[in-house]
Amino acid sequence: LGLNEVNYNIGYTAWLDIAPEGVSKASGLEVVCARLGVDQADVLAVGDGMNDYDMLRWAGRGVAMGQGSDELKAVADDVTGSVVDDGLADELRRWL
Numbered sequence: 001l002g003l004n005e006v007n008y009n010i011g012y013t014a015w016l017d018i019a020p021e022g023v024s025k026a027s028g029l030e031v032v033c034a035r036l037g038v039d040q041a042d043v044l045a046v047g048d049g050m051n052d053y054d055m056l057r058w059a060g061r062g063v064a065m066g067q068g069s070d071e072l073k074a075v076a077d078d079v080t081g082s083v084v085d086d087g088l089a090d091e092l093r094r095w096l
Helices: 025-036 050-057 072-075 087-095
Strands: 006-010 016-020 044-047 060-063
Touching: 006 025, 025 044, 044 050, 044 087, 050 060, 050 072, 060 072
Parallel strands: 044 060
Antiparallel strands: 006 016
C-alpha cells in the first residue's frame, strides 16, 4: 500500500485497519493489563481476523474463531466454533 511507519491489516471485505507502527490489539492489551495488574497468563483473547494475530499470540490463551484463516488458527492455542455456531459462547463457558 505504500504506507510507511504504520501497521495495517486488510480484512475479508472492504475494511482496512491502520495504526501507528508498533500499535496493535496486543500492545493495547499489554497496556491495559499493566495498568490493571492483570497477568498476561490470565488473559483470554478471541479473534477471527489477521488484525487479531498478534493479540492471540500475546494472550495467555488465544483462541481463533472457526471462520478464521488457517494462518490465524495456526498461532492460536485453540480453535472454537464459528460465529454462527456460537463459538465465542462455547469458549466463554470453558474459560468461566
